[in-house]
Amino acid sequence: MTKNIILIGFMGVGKGTIARAYAKKYGVFNIDTDDLIESKVNKEVKKIFDKMGEVHFRALEQETANWIESSVNGTLISCGGGFYKVDNLKSLGTVVLLDASFEWIHKRLKNAKNAKEKLAKRPLFNKEKEAKKLYNERAKLYREVADVIINVESLSINEIVEMIDTETKKSQE
Numbered sequence: 001m002t003k004n005i006i007l008i009g010f011m012g013v014g015k016g017t018i019a020r021a022y023a024k025k026y027g028v029f030n031i032d033t034d035d036l037i038e039s040k041v042n043k044e045v046k047k048i049f050d051k052m053g054e055v056h057f058r059a060l061e062q063e064t065a066n067w068i069e070s071s072v073n074g075t076l077i078s079c080g081g082g083f084y085k086v087d088n089l090k091s092l093g094t095v096v097l098l099d100a101s102f103e104w105i106h107k108r109l110k111n112a113k114n115a116k117e118k119l120a121k122r123p124l125f126n127k128e129k130e131a132k133k134l135y136n137e138r139a140k141l142y143r144e145v146a147d148v149i150i151n152v153e154s155l156s157i158n159e160i161v162e163m164i165d166t167e168t169k170k171s172q173e
Helices: 015-026 033-041 045-052 054-071 102-111 115-121 128-145 157-172
Strands: 005-008 029-032 075-078 094-099 148-151
Touching (some): 005 015, 005 157, 015 029, 015 075, 015 157, 033 045, 033 054, 094 128, 094 157, 102 128, 148 157
Parallel strands (some): 005 075, 005 094, 029 075
């Protein structure tokens, strides 16, 4: 893989889980945009939002995207839920949307072994109406920027990983 694979999708859809499985199976590096931002400013995403605001966080996302564009190749990149808005998304690599219904994502988070942790990382899910509103706003926009769309609801992790590999190779030809 010489071109990056960029995983986008709503929070909680499983981007990090899939990225780790893909990296392990295909022996590639995987990075997470939220982790990069947290490392750079030495604050958790939630604290960046609380203390500095969303506008500042989005600027950090753009800065991260610029660094990826100039410095990263052959890597699987899992992105925060709003990362799809960066100006240069398409030049970062093949954009893969991990797609699922809001209800499926919410159920996935609530039924996870470490549900408390997963929900704590995504405090918006405590306000279900707001989370669903944001999901509805983003769903169409995700599809518009994606090169590949994979509905993950009825697939195993391994099936998703293999589909990403197959579909990204097709789209890069």
